[in-house]
Amino acid sequence: MALERLFRRRRAQGEVRDVPELWTRCPSCDAPIYKKDLEQNLYVCPKCSHHMRFPALRRIESLADAGTFEQTTRLKPADPLEFVDTEPYVKRLERYQKEAGRPDAIVGGRCLIGEVPSVLLVMDAAFAGGSMGSVVGEEIARGAELAAQENRSLVIVSASGGARMQEAALSLMQMAKTTLALDRLWARRLPYVSILTDPTTGGVTASFAAIADVIFAEPGALIGFAGPRVIKQTIRQDLPEGFQRSEFLLKHGMVDRVVDRRKLKEAVTRVLRQFVGGARAAGV
């Protein structure tokens, strides 16, 4: 490709901005990609299929049937512990809110997915690393309860570094709260599909994300309990190639399938349709 040669030459000459604004580079294969193409391809590299971070609203568009999404998340974070480290938590929150354009690390609501009435919740790793504090926990619990009340299936897309430190033990309690709320779905035989994306670790993996009826993972996503850095410090040796990636988890039996983002809606629809039919047959 002529363009690739152009970039290579420019880089060789040490030019600082080697990619014009309309273009970006794949962090995996280094191919130049026209940004519009990347967006249309759901932020998956057209060359090597590397899955890049996917903005939360675009994620919703990619899963919900067109024009059916109606947002229900609306809670704002508080600072119950008046937490201050090198900077007050409230100051950090203000910055995250400005950057991400939303009050906390989750967005979601009612929609149809493949015509199946659903509640879809998407975590936003761009907001404080997608960490789970009281707001994320409460929105997930409410989402599960809403689905149970209105006979909807539940789909949660996780992207999170784990529990939010600045809400300390209250963040920890969200693990129990979200897990408990899922019981309402269970009682009504409504399906819950969990989608793990890069990265899903800590308290999110160890609660609602891991106890779904069906679990999908996007290719190459980092998924686990402890972060790789912590593990390395603990065992004082290098981690094996591919450790804690989606394919590793599939091999170890922790997820049902690794699904390409471009096929995700099809896969989710396949599961929801079969189980929703099952619920009707059971007279629920």
Place this chain on the structure above:
Amino acid sequence: MRVPLEFEKPILELETRIAELEKYAQESGVGLEGELSVLRERLKKLQDDTYGNLTRWQRVQLARTPGRPTTLDVLGGVFQDFFELCGDRTFSDDPAIVGGLAYLEGTPVVVCGQQKGRDTKENIQRNFGMPHPEGYRKAMRLMDLADRFRQPFIAFIDTPGAYPGISAEERGQAWVIAQSIQRMARLRVPAIAVILGEGGSGGALAIGVGNRVLILENAWYSVISPESCAAILWRDAKEAAKAAEALKLSAPDLLQLGIVDRVIPEPGGGAHRDPATTLANLKTALLETLAELKDLGPEELFEDRYRRFRGLGVYAE
């Protein structure tokens, strides 16, 4: 002999001096009562000042002090006829979690808890109380037994956290913690969790979903250890004391936040200074808590637990 904590040293030194003087007075027959009473007065004031104003970081250190009652000490000292059951029926037996059958003042109960070693050798064998997935699967087996035979389930928490290692990840550490939380939440029998020492994150919560959650006065419970929190937020694990303050991880903090329901008092200076009194206080608290729950039916117990955890969290509409 354990190494005393920094803030305990002046107290321990003064205690030694008083003991020596008492011994000398007795042996020599010299009357030293005047001096002794001054020293005892000073000791009492020093103890009140130190133990009455413990910082959160000092409490964390007490929570980790050797000689503090472990789960097995509690199972042996508070219950009758503890009978250990082993294994997860899938992979192995995890020595970092112990459990089995016991009686509490005649009431049959199922018990379980993380077990730290009482010396270096045992600590290595017990992986410093950091469970692998098989430990949580054993805990879930015990919860099944409690449900099936309609007996209260009592869990003791004392762990720096679930083990962060390759083997644990391969066997689904996150998955079993989530499952254990769910399993405990679904119990149709009274469930009580007691934080004995360290309540480190998800590895602690996995057996912490009780209708009531109790905590010993100097134990801590949070989403992360102060050292790890400091390493991330202050970029320096040595700032753990600051992190401990910010995390508000002490028993009085947690009571105020509604995360625990009752603080079990420890004798002056901490549980390790007088384990017998600690265990007696713990027994009283357990009996009273069981009595509170005894009139609730199976579904009421489930709903009670649901409401308890559903209500935790602070946010703005």
